Amino acid sequence: GGLAPYLAELERKVSEHHRLAFQSKDGESDWQLLLEEGEMKVYRREVEEDGIVVDPLKAQNVVKGVTAHEICHYFWDVDIRMEWETTVEIVKLVEKISDDTVVVYQTHKRMWPTMQRDSLFVSSIRQVDTGDDEGPSWVVCNFSVDHPSLPVSNKCVRVKLNIGLVCKTLVTPPADGQPITRDDVSCKIAYAAYVNPGGWVPASVLRTLAKREYPRFLRKFSAYVQGKTKDKPIMF
Numbered sequence: 001g002g003l004a005p006y007l008a009e010l011e012r013k014v015s016e017h018h019r020l021a022f023q024s025k026d027g028e029s030d031w032q033l034l035l036e037e038g039e040m041k042v043y044r045r046e047v048e049e050d051g052i053v054v055d056p057l058k059a060q061n062v063v064k065g066v067t068a069h070e071i072c073h074y075f076w077d078v079d080i081r082m083e084w085e086t087t088v089e090i091v092k093l094v095e096k097i098s099d100d101t102v103v104v105y106q107t108h109k110r111m112w113p114t115m116q117r118d119s120l121f122v123s124s125i126r127q128v129d130t131g132d133d134e135g136p137s138w139v140v141c142n143f144s145v146d147h148p149s150l151p152v153s154n155k156c157v158r159v160k161l162n163i164g165l166v167c168k169t170l171v172t173p174p175a176d177g178q179p180i181t182r183d184d185v186s187c188k189i190a191y192a193a194y195v196n197p198g199g200w201v202p203a204s205v206l207r208t209l210a211k212r213e214y215p216r217f218l219r220k221f222s223a224y225v226q227g228k229t230k231d232k233p234i235m236f
């Protein structure tokens with residue numbers, strides 16, 4: 001369909017997010033540590049394109065009691081998004097491309113004084129082999145596409161986004177061959193977000209918004225997955 005060209009771009013973006021996820025940022029010294037809270041570290045670089053703030057965001061976290069597959073599954077599943085995503089108003093499945101790749105339309109709650117935003121993106125979940133002994137990663141990539149059935153509306157400004165969630169399951173093997181329980185697993189998360197607001201937003205407004213909302217999303221989403229999975233069999 002009309003999305004075929006995007007599927008090649010999707011594979012490139014998944015590989016890029018996977019390659020960059022756990023790479024130390026020493027090379028790029030211009031990452032500003034926004035927040036450090038336990039295992040959660042949130043960084044940002046201050047970047048403007050044509051006077052528009054497009055600050056890349058990077059975050060790492062370790063979530064106890066859940067696996068990489070579980071974190072990525074709950075992040076990717078459109079049906080339950082409203083259970084953890086507090087900044088969106090409408091979430092719509094526009095097209096199912098395959099069992100692991102969909103097109104999603106979202107309107108984001110209006111953040112005074114900015115105009116309301118919407119987003120239209122391909123969202124794909126898959127396992128990626130790391131090639132080394134660390135075992136596979138699970139990756140979700142959300143990136144903006146144009147779709148004939150969702151033209152840009154005059155009500156919202158269309159953001160352009162490229163989001164990567166790359167996760168690894170850490171297992172501390174239980175003593176003497178006991179079965180693995182949730183006390184023995186945790187998920188190492190690397191989240192990267194490139195969001196272009198699609199139109200001018202005061203730099204201070206957007207930076208304050210990002211500084212508050214990204215950590216809030218990471219806290220809320222991590223706790224949400226722990227709650228949803230605690231009485232369920234482990235999904236490796």
Ligand SMILES: O=S(=O)(CCO)c1ccc(-c2ccc(C3CCCC3)c([C@@H]3C[C@@H]3c3ccccn3)c2)cc1
Nearest residue numbers: 087108111114117142159163195197209210213214
């Ligand atoms: O990880 S996701 O794929 C989860 C799927 O829902 C995702 C996360 C964040 C966004 C996002 C969309 C719009 C905006 C702004 C632009 C001008 C006015 C609103 C922002 C700014 C950065 C701040 C922000 C960060 C986190 C949550 C909400 N707000 C972020 C989109 C997708």
